[in-house]
Amino acid sequence: MKTFLACLLVLAISVTLSNASCFVEELKRESDKEVPGCTDFEGKFHEFGSQWETKNCMDCSCSRQGIGCCTSYATPINFDEEKCEAIFNKLTCSYKVVEKDDHTKECPVFEWVG
Structure with a gap:
């Protein structure tokens, strides 16, 4: 039970x-x-x-x-917006959250919606 x-x-x-x-x-x-x-x-x-x-x-x-x-995708809503930005890839229908100054470094995302 x-x-x-x-x-x-x-x-x-x-x-x-x-x-x-x-x-x-x-x-x-x-x-x-x-x-x-x-x-x-x-x-x-x-x-x-x-x-x-x-x-x-x-x-x-x-x-x-x-x-x-x-x-058909999830949107990141809880991440460090001062240091990072969400970039949408229309080919894969997905977001990637990366550092604003260095797009090769991904940022942690704590919450997604969608």
Whole structure:
């Protein structure tokens, strides 16, 4: 029973620490007729149940409710901002935190969100 409660506590804490940037855009219907999928922000069509990654590092999916997207990366929020800076790599969809004066030296990050 103690193990179960400990697992439950860890789960509750991890859910509250999760802070992904997500949104849902409702499906737009031009008429009363049934639509077979979603049209994304670039005008591309996606069938219901499909998933894709955007060029802006968002993981998206199409459902009958609309398009749901979340960032596919974590953002550093707790590091020495006077000495270090966060640099985003759009090719790998990830941040690297490095010293401002020497980008070859990484800085410790104590908290990430996303």
